[in-house]
Amino acid sequence: MTRRRGSPTEGAVPGRFAGETAIVTGSTRGIGAGIAERLAAEGANVVVSGRSEAAGEAVVERIAAESAEGDATFVRADMRDPDDVAALAEAAAERYGSVDVLVNNAGVQTETAADEATLDDWAFVVETDFRAYWLAARAALEHMDRGAIVNVSSNHAYATMPAHFPYNAVKAGINGMTRSLAVDFGPRVRVNTVVPGWVEVERTRDELPEGRLAEVEAIHPTGRIGTPADVAGAVSFLASEDAAFVTGAALLVDGGRGAVMQDDTLPDYRAREDAE
Numbered sequence: 001m002t003r004r005r006g007s008p009t010e011g012a013v014p015g016r017f018a019g020e021t022a023i024v025t026g027s028t029r030g031i032g033a034g035i036a037e038r039l040a041a042e043g044a045n046v047v048v049s050g051r052s053e054a055a056g057e058a059v060v061e062r063i064a065a066e067s068a069e070g071d072a073t074f075v076r077a078d079m080r081d082p083d084d085v086a087a088l089a090e091a092a093a094e095r096y097g098s099v100d101v102l103v104n105n106a107g108v109q110t111e112t113a114a115d116e117a118t119l120d121d122w123a124f125v126v127e128t129d130f131r132a133y134w135l136a137a138r139a140a141l142e143h144m145d146r147g148a149i150v151n152v153s154s155n156h157a158y159a160t161m162p163a164h165f166p167y168n169a170v171k172a173g174i175n176g177m178t179r180s181l182a183v184d185f186g187p188r189v190r191v192n193t194v195v196p197g198w199v200e201v202e203r204t205r206d207e208l209p210e211g212r213l214a215e216v217e218a219i220h221p222t223g224r225i226g227t228p229a230d231v232a233g234a235v236s237f238l239a240s241e242d243a244a245f246v247t248g249a250a251l252l253v254d255g256g257r258g259a260v261m262q263d264d265t266l267p268d269y270r271a272r273e274d275a276e
Helices: 030-041 055-065 084-098 119-143 167-185 203-206 212-218 228-239 265-275
Strands: 022-023 045-050 072-076 101-104 147-152 190-194 249-251
Touching: 022 030, 022 084, 030 055, 030 101, 030 228, 045 055, 045 084, 055 072, 072 190, 084 119, 084 265, 101 119, 101 228, 119 147, 119 167, 147 167, 147 228, 167 190, 190 228, 212 265, 228 249
Parallel strands: 022 045, 022 101, 045 072, 101 147, 147 190, 190 249
Antiparallel strands: none
């Protein structure tokens, strides 16, 4: 098993984003909160956003308690509301003077099949997970002299399971949107996608009852599923100057899961290796 990094700030590069401003949508919990903490630990002034003020302020307080190099503030935003999306970018620029990094992370998921999904299901997912990414990118661009946008997608963009529509379709669309934005926004702004696989957040733990987590981890070449810290590290890299020649790309962060053709091969192979 590869080492499980629990804290999003572990491995942070001090000063990497010193003096820069980063907006992280959907950052009141889970992966988004981890990304916000990582960027702040690397010197960014971070705008935490989401619909829950209490949860958002808790992330801001956690960043302050960790003595991060950067500042943090919470701006409430419902990403389905175009006015809120525009106001989020305005608030970031007004408080910190500019926008240098945008991380589009806010998302929702439905458990409906393509023949069961309603127009309301479609609107709920498409407006939150797809339209909002475009609107946020366009709003942030107005305040960006240079910088980077990182869109958070999902491995459902490449392979999926039953009853995940239209979430899976939208995630594939995000990868296409990234390429479009990279072409249209360059050379001023780079745009890339991070594509996480299984990540241990509250929802994932609820979906994996006792015993099931071990089964899922066993089918990953890394021997474990991811943590928000794993995704935060990838986002930080793509947003930084270390990725200055990377744009329009999709970085798969799935513990090698996408390289496995048959689920039982890894557990069986490891069992034989242990027996020998």
